[in-house]
Amino acid sequence: MLKGGNIGSASRRGWTTAALLTPAYGWLMLAVFLPLGAMLFFSVLKAAPFGNRPLQLTLDNYLAFFRRPYLIDVAWTSIQIGLWTTGLCVLLGLPAALALARATKGSFRQVLFLLVILPFWTNGLVRIFSWTTVLQEGGVLDQGLHLVAPSAPAMSLLYSFPAIIIGLVHAYLPYMILTCYLSAAAIEDASLEAARSLGARSLVIFWKIVLPLCLPGLVSGSILIFVPVIGSFMEPRILGGRVGVTMGTVIEDQFVQAFNWPLGAALSFIMLAVVLAIFAVSSRVLSRYTGPQ
Amino acid sequence: MIAAGRAYLFATIAFLYLPIALMVVMAFNDSALYALPIEPSLRWFEALADNGPLLAATRNSVVIASATSVIATALGTLAALALNRRRFRGQTLLKVLLLPPIAIPWLITGTAMLVFFFWTGIGRGIHAMMIGHVALALPYVVLIVGTGLQTLRSDLEEAAMSLGSTPLHAFFTVTLPPLLPSIVAAALFAFAVSLDQFVVSYFLSTPGVSTLPVEIYSSIRKGFTPEINAISTIFLGVSTLLVLIFAQLSDLRGRRERR
Amino acid sequence: MSGVEIIAVGKGYGALRVLDDVSASFEAGRLTSLLGPSGSGKTTLLRIIGGSIAPDAGEIRFAGENVTDVPLWRRNVGMVFQSYALFPHMTVHDNVIFGLHRRGIRGGAARKEVARVLEMVHLTGLEQRKPKQLSGGQQQRVALARAIVTKPRVLLLDEPLSALDRRLRQEMQIELRRIQRESGLTTIFVTHDQEEALTLSDTVAILDRGRIVQAGRPAEIYERPQTRFAASFLGDANFFTGPVTEGGIAVAGGLIRTADRLPAVGTQVTVAVRPEKVQLRRLGSPEATENSLAARVTEIVYAGAVSTFILEDSSGAEIKLLTQNHEAAAAAPGDSVTLVWSPAHTVLVAE
Numbered sequence: 001m002l003k004g005g006n007i008g009s010a011s012r013r014g015w016t017t018a019a020l021l022t023p024a025y026g027w028l029m030l031a032v033f034l035p036l037g038a039m040l041f042f043s044v045l046k047a048a049p050f051g052n053r054p055l056q057l058t059l060d061n062y063l064a065f066f067r068r069p070y071l072i073d074v075a076w077t078s079i080q081i082g083l084w085t086t087g088l089c090v091l092l093g094l095p096a097a098l099a100l101a102r103a104t105k106g107s108f109r110q111v112l113f114l115l116v117i118l119p120f121w122t123n124g125l126v127r128i129f130s131w132t133t134v135l136q137e138g139g140v141l142d143q144g145l146h147l148v149a150p151s152a153p154a155m156s157l158l159y160s161f162p163a164i165i166i167g168l169v170h171a172y173l174p175y176m177i178l179t180c181y182l183s184a185a186a187i188e189d190a191s192l193e194a195a196r197s198l199g200a201r202s203l204v205i206f207w208k209i210v211l212p213l214c215l216p217g218l219v220s221g222s223i224l225i226f227v228p229v230i231g232s233f234m235e236p237r238i239l240g241g242r243v244g245v246t247m248g249t250v251i252e253d254q255f256v257q258a259f260n261w262p263l264g265a266a267l268s269f270i271m272l273a274v275v276l277a278i279f280a281v282s283s284r285v286l287s288r289y290t291g292p293q
Numbered sequence: 294m295i296a297a298g299r300a301y302l303f304a305t306i307a308f309l310y311l312p313i314a315l316m317v318v319m320a321f322n323d324s325a326l327y328a329l330p331i332e333p334s335l336r337w338f339e340a341l342a343d344n345g346p347l348l349a350a351t352r353n354s355v356v357i358a359s360a361t362s363v364i365a366t367a368l369g370t371l372a373a374l375a376l377n378r379r380r381f382r383g384q385t386l387l388k389v390l391l392l393p394p395i396a397i398p399w400l401i402t403g404t405a406m407l408v409f410f411f412w413t414g415i416g417r418g419i420h421a422m423m424i425g426h427v428a429l430a431l432p433y434v435v436l437i438v439g440t441g442l443q444t445l446r447s448d449l450e451e452a453a454m455s456l457g458s459t460p461l462h463a464f465f466t467v468t469l470p471p472l473l474p475s476i477v478a479a480a481l482f483a484f485a486v487s488l489d490q491f492v493v494s495y496f497l498s499t500p501g502v503s504t505l506p507v508e509i510y511s512s513i514r515k516g517f518t519p520e521i522n523a524i525s526t527i528f529l530g531v532s533t534l535l536v537l538i539f540a541q542l543s544d545l546r547g548r549r550e551r552r
Numbered sequence: 553m554s555g556v557e558i559i560a561v562g563k564g565y566g567a568l569r570v571l572d573d574v575s576a577s578f579e580a581g582r583l584t585s586l587l588g589p590s591g592s593g594k595t596t597l598l599r600i601i602g603g604s605i606a607p608d609a610g611e612i613r614f615a616g617e618n619v620t621d622v623p624l625w626r627r628n629v630g631m632v633f634q635s636y637a638l639f640p641h642m643t644v645h646d647n648v649i650f651g652l653h654r655r656g657i658r659g660g661a662a663r664k665e666v667a668r669v670l671e672m673v674h675l676t677g678l679e680q681r682k683p684k685q686l687s688g689g690q691q692q693r694v695a696l697a698r699a700i701v702t703k704p705r706v707l708l709l710d711e712p713l714s715a716l717d718r719r720l721r722q723e724m725q726i727e728l729r730r731i732q733r734e735s736g737l738t739t740i741f742v743t744h745d746q747e748e749a750l751t752l753s754d755t756v757a758i759l760d761r762g763r764i765v766q767a768g769r770p771a772e773i774y775e776r777p778q779t780r781f782a783a784s785f786l787g788d789a790n791f792f793t794g795p796v797t798e799g800g801i802a803v804a805g806g807l808i809r810t811a812d813r814l815p816a817v818g819t820q821v822t823v824a825v826r827p828e829k830v831q832l833r834r835l836g837s838p839e840a841t842e843n844s845l846a847a848r849v850t851e852i853v854y855a856g857a858v859s860t861f862i863l864e865d866s867s868g869a870e871i872k873l874l875t876q877n878h879e880a881a882a883a884a885p886g887d888s889v890t891l892v893w894s895p896a897h898t899v900l901v902a903e
Contacts, residue, residue, distance in 0.1 A: 130312035
């Protein structure tokens with residue numbers, strides 16, 4: 001497709017290319033890049049520039065993050081949620097991916113693959129909501145418990161840290177299964193047979209061959225999960241109630257309740273910095289593992 | 294070992310579907326309580342018809358998703374054409390610039406849009422949500438159409454031109470037709486992305502003007518009603534249908550190439 | 553039907569000169585091959601003639617008319633691509649009729665033309681099939697039909713047979729020749745396969761690194777190569793290098809005579825001898841008018857109808873001999889033999 005055919009002059013092709021690209025990138029400029037720039041500007045203001053107050057530049061909003069222990073606690077909660085969710089997704093997702101890649105074949109495998117991916121493309125809100133019906137008092141879990149032990153007290157897992165984790169794991173598990181499946185499916189049977197013929201037993205094969213080859217899938221899956229999770233606010237609110245206070249909910253508050261937009265902007269950019277750092281580190285790790293082969 | 298693997302896989306899939314299945318069952322259950330027995334009934338679906346805000350939100354969602362689909366597909370297809378036919382300087386940079394809408398947490402993008410739109414007077418509401426949704430769907434459209442273009446052959450246009458087609462005519466008769474499945478798939482994807490979008494819609498909505506996901510969220514926060522089960526079930530059905538059509542289209546493309 | 557002329561055509565990409573001051577004349581109604589290794593510029597030249605690529609310098613003329621600035625879609629050329637480039641979403645009929653519609657020929661007249669060319673390429677009855685339902689050979693014929701139905705001024709083929717297996721390839725070579733003769737189109741054919749070039753062409757032009765090294769009738773080029781490159785690219789050749797002396801060229805094993813005119817005594821020259829022109833003499837001594845050389849057989853490569861003898865002369869240089877297997881082998885590995893050949897078959901070549 002990318003041959004250098006000289007059909008038409010070079011400058012005319014250049015104009016055509018620019019014309020084709022302008023609408024899309026112009027839109028992105030308006031909707032994404034300028035807003036991000038605006039928010040960066042807001043984050044260094046003392047107060048939002050509405051009204052006739054003079055603009056005052058300050059770094060207080062960023063420093064607030066380090067000065068208030070409350071925010072550091074919240075950030076730590078977010079990270080914990082991220083780590084728990086990602087960790088559980090790894091533990092639950094990798095075996096499922098391996099099973100899908102190696103224990104199933106052909107159209108059976110394709111159907112199962114579609115089944116795994118399908119929930120992922122349905123609305124996340126709906127899936128989180130479905131957990132409230134299970135976890136709440138009077139919900140399925142509660143009823144099920146009472147079927148077995150009628151005199152047990154009413155149980156509600158809702159509005160707790162575990163509830164948040166359960167909901168998030170359920171929502172993001174397909175990501176991990178997908179990325180690990182792609183890595184696992186690429187492992188050639190011949191490699192495993194060769195290892196067996198050299199005397200390796202199953203555990204060794206898993207540890208020394210399968211796991212390292214799945215590492216790119218594990219890393220990219222972890223990124224795909226950790227980044228949105230630390231920014232989540234909907235799931236912690238719905239499933240965690242008062243317990244569900246994360247960076248996401250704090251930022252949301254600044255914009256929707258407290259109307260402290262500069263602070264919200266600064267906190268957003270701190271989160272963005274963390275996200276970009278994670279991307280940078282992980283791409284280096286990934287290129288080390290998928291590079292020279 | 295294989296049996297254990299399969300069992301585990303089924304258990305995982307069951308875990309993924311269980312809460313959703315329960316929700317669907319409850320949508321058709323006459324009682325709002327989770328006790329047995331289950332009496333099939335459509336009353337919650339009927340109640341939806343009277344739920345004004347929910348219906349308005351649904352209409353908004355569909356309107357915005359349709360507009361998003363058309364605009365994003367048009368803009369994205371043009372961009373994909375430019376990015377995938379000739380090599381030029383800055384191509385990689387442009388491709389990287391498509392990542393932010395997907396890679397940056399929507400919380401940040403959504404609040405940034407809120408800040409910028411408010412500041413510049415664009416404001417919130419349906420038009421604002423549409424601007425946001427198109428931006429979020431664009432990268433996917435460029436990716437899907439771009440992938441379709443990769444499998445297209447450059448010599449077809451040259452052949453058409455040798456037979457007398459001007460470059461434009463060659464594009465429309467020879468390049469575009471095989472590309473249509475990709476374009477339709479991208480349009481469906483954009484529609485689904487917009488329909489499911491919650492975070493950005495949340496920040497750009499105003500009281501009275503919101504989309505279905507935002508309305509569902511408010512309902513959940515206000516207090517549970519069984520109607521939410523019903524509307525969620527419908528929502529789920531539509532999303533699933535879109536995905537299956539999309540998968541069929543991608544499959545058709547795949548089969549055509551495996552000549 | 554028109555002749556094609558290219559005058560001082562040059563093309564470069566960055567620092568790389570792909571074509572350098574190339575001039576040639578392609579006879580009207582004849583098939584000319586552009587033969588050369590990859591990187592020789594033959595495909596680039598073809599596409600410049602067709603109009604897909606614009607040259608940096610030079611002119612292209614069709615029947616005397618300067619078409620250098622005429623874009624591809626107005627040049628009225630027929631192109632057959634290596635990949636056939638059939639439109640996958642159209643039937644055979646629609647593929648072939650495409651060019652006619654572009655030229656404003658529609659309806660019954662167009663359909664008649666389509667039927668005519670499909671008949672010519674022996675594909676009648678397959679009009680409604682899609683390309684993916686056809687075999688490689690059939691796709692090739694459709695590509696050909698599509699290119700010739702508009703009666704283009706010149707037909708350009710870019711290694712069209714390279715994707716076919718050997719048997720099919722040989723069949724298609726004969727077919728191609730027949731179709732070209734029937735249609736009478738001026739045809740330019742790019743290939744790296746010298747056997748194909750010899751079989752199909754009225755004229756062969758050999759390209760090496762952006763220049764035409766030699767052009768002429770196949771037999772002429774084969775029997776009388778002008779350069780070492782031409783001699784070794786087209787077929788096999790034995791080369792002997794040495795200074796000119798009285799009567800011939802002095803080499804390790806003796807004196808080699810040639811029917812060509814030799815330059816001044818003392819000049820270093822190279823001559824080429826085709827393997828099939830060399831004969832083994834076991835008994836009796838060589839004729840006075842023949843060239844002769846003593847050699848030892850190192851290997852015999854048996855290929856059914858023919859055998860190639862690989863020998864070593866007194867200086868250790870390798871000599872190849874090709875002979876038909878009339879009877880049992882005339883010599884065995886290790887044997888010392890005398891090689892003879894005629895001075896008329898000893899060709900002076902430039903390095």
